Amino acid sequence: MLISRKSQVNLLTCLTVTGGLLLANTAAAQRLAKAKTPAATAAKAATLIANPVLAGDYPDPSVTKVGSTYWATATSSNWGPTFPLLKSDDLQHWSLVGHVFPGERPAWADYYFWAPEINHDENGKIYVFYTAHKRGGNLAVGVASADRPEGPYTDHGPLVGQPDGSIDGFPMLDEKGQSYLIWKEDGNSIQKPTPIWAQRLNADRTALVGEKTELFRNTAAWEGNLVEGPSVVRHGGYFYMFYAANGCCGAGCTYATGVARAKNLLGPWEKYAQNPILTKNDTWTCPGHGTAIERNGHWYMLHHAYQTGSFQYVGRQGVLSEFEWTASGWPQFLNNHSTPAAPAKVPPVVQDEFADATLSSAWEWPVEDKPQVALRGGQLQLTARPDRGGAELGRPTLAANYVATTTLLNPATLPAGTTAGLAALGDPNNSLRLVASATQLQLLERRDGKARVLAETALPPGATRAVQLRMQDQGGSRYTFAWSTDGTTWQPMLPGTATADGQFLPPWDRGVRVGLVAQGPAATATFERFELVNNQ
The missing domain is CATH 2.115.10.20 (Glycosyl hydrolase domain; family 43)
Structure with a gap:
């Protein structure tokens, strides 16, 4: 954006540019520049800073x-x-x-x-x-x-x-x-x-x-x-x-x-x-x-x-x-943003083994829908509130490219009408989620509160006791989803190189979260281990 400035010298022709003013008269320009941009009083060496110092969604710090x-x-x-x-x-x-x-x-x-x-x-x-x-x-x-x-x-x-x-x-x-x-x-x-x-x-x-x-x-x-x-x-x-x-x-x-x-x-x-x-x-x-x-x-x-x-x-x-x-x-x-700059440091891997007695403070939830959470023996139980029918736990994303995985236990025992799984969360009305029910796996898009099935497959026999779910994001908005029964062989939910479009996810004032979901009138889902691998 160009920023208009008042002319400082009556007979000089000014041109507004990104770096300042170009003046037709060189001598006058030098005098004006000296008057407008005095030498700094500090002679200290600039601090080496690795930004972001607060990686993730931290507005208005x-x-x-x-x-x-x-x-x-x-x-x-x-x-x-x-x-x-x-x-x-x-x-x-x-x-x-x-x-x-x-x-x-x-x-x-x-x-x-x-x-x-x-x-x-x-x-x-x-x-x-x-x-x-x-x-x-x-x-x-x-x-x-x-x-x-x-x-x-x-x-x-x-x-x-x-x-x-x-x-x-x-x-x-x-x-x-x-x-x-x-x-x-x-x-x-x-x-x-x-x-x-x-x-x-x-x-x-x-x-x-x-x-x-x-x-x-x-x-x-x-x-x-x-x-x-x-x-x-x-x-x-x-x-x-x-x-x-x-x-x-x-x-x-x-x-x-x-x-x-x-x-x-x-x-x-x-x-x-x-x-x-x-x-x-x-x-x-x-x-x-x-x-x-x-x-x-x-x-x-x-x-x-x-x-x-x-x-x-x-x-x-x-x-x-x-x-x-x-x-x-x-x-x-100093040169507009803290210079010299050190390479940005984003944690390469974020893990939660659910080994503590209380939920880590890094987890978040929609402010109007605090879910019921229980931690026992390395497992997290996520229960939807009866009056809301859904539960969401999310963590801020730290980079535009990442892979998130979790294990959902005993999907075959989920009550009828109940699903649970892994999701990219914009807000309660906007998400992409890979969820399991007692009979199938579904890739769901929820946009402006309206749900749409992007892909589905029958729950394989080997997944009745546990199914591993994976979500990969490229560039912040291109998502692929896959499932596995052994953590080694992964089956994609979308064919070939197809991706789910997540451009609609973030609200105007927030970034995307990635996390765990449970949906249904009597939904309690049990998860083991959550991992987020970040790639710069």
């Missing part, structure tokens, strides 16, 4: 430092459990340790659990400000608190929910030490502008007090129909707000990152003339919505982006990008 440990969380949208909790010693190597809401979602909200911002006060109390859709209402910003980063968290309900929707809450102390909440009014949902607001928080950070103040809104051409995802830091006497703008998601995304600054938190705010400061490159597309943080004298932003090639199928992954401060005091990303 936020990060804070508690003691010597970094803690992060991210959007979970319509997957439960709600809001992952991760920790790291170096911002690059993260481990999933739990969730803000590991069981049921907050009672006041039903779906769209977005943009959690993890933060702590001067006494060490932890807060997560988050967005969710209010039952019977619109999007609102809520808050939960805990005495420790790992929880448990107590939910305090919504802080603000404007008629057009309120999202992307971020807490910040002003120049006097007063705590404020900054958020976006979701005007773009009804073709209106998107103001960024600030309003005081009470001492407990559980309610807003006083009047709200608009900081700025989408006014620049590159911002399109929205500005959102504010993240504020103080540096050199200024407040700096990093923010995202334009289209966040999907194959047509146009997301990028800009910055504005102010001497006082309530403004006036000045947008940087060279926005956007973080845009797509050959590896990462549509970068934005993250948190700025300092470590060992280096400044970074943990944000999300789509990896070029896999795009919306894996989802928006967590990327760490380094920036420095120019002589004029503005942030400048």
Whole structure:
């Protein structure tokens, strides 16, 4: 996209290009370039970063430092459990340790659990400000608190929910030490502008007090129909707000990152003339919505982006990008995305032997349909809720090419009308699944809630006690399925080189999950071992 700029010199002819301005007068161009892009003040060597640092679907990541440990969380949208909790010693190597809401979602909200911002006060109390859709209402910003980063968290309900929707809450102390909440009014949902607001928080950070103040809104051409995802830091006497703008998601995304600054938190705010400061490159597309943080004298932003090639199928992954401060005091990303870059590291194999007494926190489920799960002796029993008739467990995909396998035990004993198996899951209404019943194997497509049989075969005699199921994905959307009774000889469900098309699977704001399903009014299915082999 071309970004219009005002002419800086009356008699110069300007041409807007991706890398900046080409000016007809070389001497004037050099003077203008020197004035617009001062030398950076930092002389430190750039950090070697292996992105993604959060492989898989981790939109809108936020990060804070508690003691010597970094803690992060991210959007979970319509997957439960709600809001992952991760920790790291170096911002690059993260481990999933739990969730803000590991069981049921907050009672006041039903779906769209977005943009959690993890933060702590001067006494060490932890807060997560988050967005969710209010039952019977619109999007609102809520808050939960805990005495420790790992929880448990107590939910305090919504802080603000404007008629057009309120999202992307971020807490910040002003120049006097007063705590404020900054958020976006979701005007773009009804073709209106998107103001960024600030309003005081009470001492407990559980309610807003006083009047709200608009900081700025989408006014620049590159911002399109929205500005959102504010993240504020103080540096050199200024407040700096990093923010995202334009289209966040999907194959047509146009997301990028800009910055504005102010001497006082309530403004006036000045947008940087060279926005956007973080845009797509050959590896990462549509970068934005993250948190700025300092470590060992280096400044970074943990944000999300789509990896070029896999795009919306894996989802928006967590990327760490380094920036420095120019002589004029503005942030400048190092060659756009954290350079130099180390080779990306995605776990080659993910396994679950179901040997623990409790389900691994890496498993997810549709937020409105938490299934019944039991683990016994290396087996997982998945039971559909009687009122829903179906159960789904999924794990985020980590690459665009992968192979997933599992073993379904005793398919011949499944009750009539019951199926169970392996699936690629977009959401409850969109999936591809290889399932067994007591009599047959079926490859099913569920698109917009409507089921269609792509292939079927009789359940072979050797599969009555156990059948192994395999699903292979190429490029994020080309699926093949096969079954085996011995784990060595595999029988394809589709003829020859035919594939099932999975382009319809991912919702607009999520990546695809792969996992286990059970369907039927009295469905309880037993699985042994799940394995996901990732190929870059």
